[in-house]
Amino acid sequence: MNAAADQSAMTMLIRKLESIAALSDKERRAIQSLPGRIQNLGAQQDIVRDGDQPKHCCVILDGWACRYKLLSQGRRQILSFHISGDIPDLPSLHVPTMDHSIATLTKAVVALIPHESLRELTARHPGIAAAFWRDTLVDAGIFRAWLISLGQRSAFEHVAHLFCELYLKLQAVGLAGDHRCPLPITQADIADALGLTPVHVNRVLQEMRGRTLITLRGRMLVIQAWDELLRLSEFDPTYLQLERRAAG
Amino acid sequence: MNAAADQSAMTMLIRKLESIAALSDKERRAIQSLPGRIQNLGAQQDIVRDGDQPKHCCVILDGWACRYKLLSQGRRQILSFHISGDIPDLPSLHVPTMDHSIATLTKAVVALIPHESLRELTARHPGIAAAFWRDTLVDAGIFRAWLISLGQRSAFEHVAHLFCELYLKLQAVGLAGDHRCPLPITQADIADALGLTPVHVNRVLQEMRGRTLITLRGRMLVIQAWDELLRLSEFDPTYLQLERRAAG
DNA sequence: CGACACATTGACCAGACTCAAAGCTAGTGG
DNA sequence: CCACTAGCTTTGAGTCTGGTCAATGTGTCG
Numbered sequence: 001m002n003a004a005a006d007q008s009a010m011t012m013l014i015r016k017l018e019s020i021a022a023l024s025d026k027e028r029r030a031i032q033s034l035p036g037r038i039q040n041l042g043a044q045q046d047i048v049r050d051g052d053q054p055k056h057c058c059v060i061l062d063g064w065a066c067r068y069k070l071l072s073q074g075r076r077q078i079l080s081f082h083i084s085g086d087i088p089d090l091p092s093l094h095v096p097t098m099d100h101s102i103a104t105l106t107k108a109v110v111a112l113i114p115h116e117s118l119r120e121l122t123a124r125h126p127g128i129a130a131a132f133w134r135d136t137l138v139d140a141g142i143f144r145a146w147l148i149s150l151g152q153r154s155a156f157e158h159v160a161h162l163f164c165e166l167y168l169k170l171q172a173v174g175l176a177g178d179h180r181c182p183l184p185i186t187q188a189d190i191a192d193a194l195g196l197t198p199v200h201v202n203r204v205l206q207e208m209r210g211r212t213l214i215t216l217r218g219r220m221l222v223i224q225a226w227d228e229l230l231r232l233s234e235f236d237p238t239y240l241q242l243e244r245r246a247a248g
Numbered sequence: 249m250n251a252a253a254d255q256s257a258m259t260m261l262i263r264k265l266e267s268i269a270a271l272s273d274k275e276r277r278a279i280q281s282l283p284g285r286i287q288n289l290g291a292q293q294d295i296v297r298d299g300d301q302p303k304h305c306c307v308i309l310d311g312w313a314c315r316y317k318l319l320s321q322g323r324r325q326i327l328s329f330h331i332s333g334d335i336p337d338l339p340s341l342h343v344p345t346m347d348h349s350i351a352t353l354t355k356a357v358v359a360l361i362p363h364e365s366l367r368e369l370t371a372r373h374p375g376i377a378a379a380f381w382r383d384t385l386v387d388a389g390i391f392r393a394w395l396i397s398l399g400q401r402s403a404f405e406h407v408a409h410l411f412c413e414l415y416l417k418l419q420a421v422g423l424a425g426d427h428r429c430p431l432p433i434t435q436a437d438i439a440d441a442l443g444l445t446p447v448h449v450n451r452v453l454q455e456m457r458g459r460t461l462i463t464l465r466g467r468m469l470v471i472q473a474w475d476e477l478l479r480l481s482e483f484d485p486t487y488l489q490l491e492r493r494a495a496g
Numbered sequence: 497c498g499a500c501a502c503a504t505t506g507a508c509c510a511g512a513c514t515c516a517a518a519g520c521t522a523g524t525g526g
Numbered sequence: 527c528c529a530c531t532a533g534c535t536t537t538g539a540g541t542c543t544g545g546t547c548a549a550t551g552t553g554t555c556g
Contacts (some may be wrong), residue, residue, distance in 0.1 A: 054552090075511065077399045077400050079392050094385055095382060107307050134342050136384070136388065137342055137343045143391035143392060143395060144315075150399055151440075151441075151443030152323045152443060153367055188502080197398030199505090200545070202504060206504080234319055238346070238347045295508090410503075447536085450536060453535095
């Protein structure tokens, strides 16, 4: 966190909510004055666990996190990726028991906000309540999009679709542009999200490079052929409900 | 619809909401007096289409429906199954544009309720608003469970998991018991939901019959070995959030 | 500079798909 | 009440996408 961010840790949350709904000045101020315990976390650390009944929600201020579920024999399904501004455990406000875990994928900074404060905030500001509501509906839309990918798309199309989605989500909160975005996760993480093996994800990435669709080095993804990637994966950005900008 | 049901078409909606949240007498009466245009539909008929901006929600009173998305080359992914009491397009109250379609799978009876009436109802009865909210969160939980099945389970485990889920959902609204439930959909429908081919679904069903796990004839599913099916599919009913009864 | 995690490659395997052909069964109309 | 039909289910043979197992690079951080 730098000095500007310290002024309000909630800046990223506001930016995220404004990417899917309009906020008034009053609402922005109310969010900025939310109490939040800042926490620095390492990579691969659980934030909330399957079966927990959390009493606070976590806003991601920096770094990447994911929802995931463990099955027998160490199988892991990643259910969603989360970036700055996201509140992955927002549903815990209304559904007490977690049916999955949430963990960091990279080093991360999060703010823990008591459920109580959030309930007060939403009771006082119906506009914010609506924005939260809308956020979880967008989340559900992303789950549906992943269902479609898992059920109908080839591994190649699936990876392409994921890259389009991640780029647009990052762009919406100002963390990407010019068809480049950070991608600080491993091929094994991607594999667990797409229901593939790391080996096969690697082969798909090789093919994408070979076809000059992307560059992926260090932790930076460059989409060299955006339109082509959209076309190949039949990407339709409607489900992200990003009102302010068209895809691309 | 029989005479008793005519008394209030919303009986199934109330029963459904009570399977996931508590309602007061006042709230029950408010729901019962909702205005709803009753419609009789044939099988395979669209109720809402991808891209629509609906002005009402549909409560399913009888029959089965599904959410689905069409891709190129006639591929169809079914995103969820819906039964009596469900409001599959409830999210349209807060997210204007549909990113998928909703259609009947069997002959069905639905009630169309204007968004306006629902907004009035929820504004006047926060408990009902909370129940609706909770319902869409449960829906999201079901999407996550399907993600896990698609990503990590074998075809056999996936079919088993689906059968456990459908049985419990039907039981929760009084449409199943004794490990028997109606299953008025085709193997092709199941295939489109699980991302498999109808041929492979058929082979899986044959194996389940061979292992005396289920009986499936006419449009009736009998689960002969419930515990075994739960175990084989690693079924954990938490995500359905059915407070009142344990699984089974 | 060494160690560990991550990425890459190769050879072989298997679960699910494709294509094609019968066999059932529930509605329909005569 | 029966014959017909359309849609659904079942079965078989061959194929392919993605998985498994195992080894070898590569890069990054103490």
